[in-house]
Amino acid sequence: MKKIIRVIFGISFIFYLLALVMLLFVGVMFVGIRGNIWADLSLIEYLKSSSNFVPFKTISTYIQAIFDGSMNIDIPIKNLVGNLIMFLPMGIYLPFFIVKINKVSIFTILMIILFFFIETIQLVTRRGSFDIDDFILNTVGALIGFGFWKSKFVQKLLK
Template sequence: MRRVLKVVIVISFVFYLLGLVSLLFLGSRGSVWSDLSLVEYIEKSSNFVPFKTISTYVKAIFDGSMNLDIPIKNLVGNLIMFFPMGIYLPYLVKRINNVGIFSFTTIILLFVIEILQSVSRRGSFDIDDFILNMLGTLIGFGIWKLNFIQKLLKPKYQQQVKSY
């Protein structure tokens, strides 16, 4: 039964990755600055100021300065987009099972994604997206670490082995 569960989880991970790639790099996310050089594009489209976009969206929620769908989709969407990664990574890669290694791995992964979005012009580098994505993965990792999830998903022989 656990082998079937692992196969189901691996297949769902592949579909999750396909969905993630589709959201992040495909579709109609082309740039309005397509005539700019790459450096100019990155300068104009990027946000390197932490909480700049987040505070703008939070303010807009409270003062109604923009359609409520926009800040909610951006804030919640970026938070939950990487939430599953917090469960998949430590389940599928045993070495990523403590918060330090998990955080380091996720930071590298998210920075690579943000840079690829900028270079491919399929999005922009936004430190606030990175912050929300990282928070989402950490929430997922926290859920992964819950005892009942561990008992449900880890094989019995791994539950019996104590780590020192």
């Protein structure tokens, strides 16, 4: 039974990783003409115009928009909730496959490195922006997944 669970987890992890790549790097091309608008800018100009290094700036803008109706509610909900749940499965998959990632501190450091890498690649390839709030929401989502993984309920199911 454990082999079947491992195979199912392995296959679902591959599909999850493919979906992440599509969302993070490929999907931006289909969302709009972002790549065409920024094509003439140097990397430094692109960095300045498409990055957010101020923690909670984007999050507070979206929360404010939810309450005052200044934006279509789908946009802040998709961005806030989407960034939270996008990496929630990572908090389950990584400790399942890599047993050494069983402490929250090790997991958090690994996620910070991963998210920094992803945000930087998005910036350099101009497939997105570097947003510290995405970084924060992705980390919180991954930690929620890790907390679920470490819960007594899940650990009892695995034994």
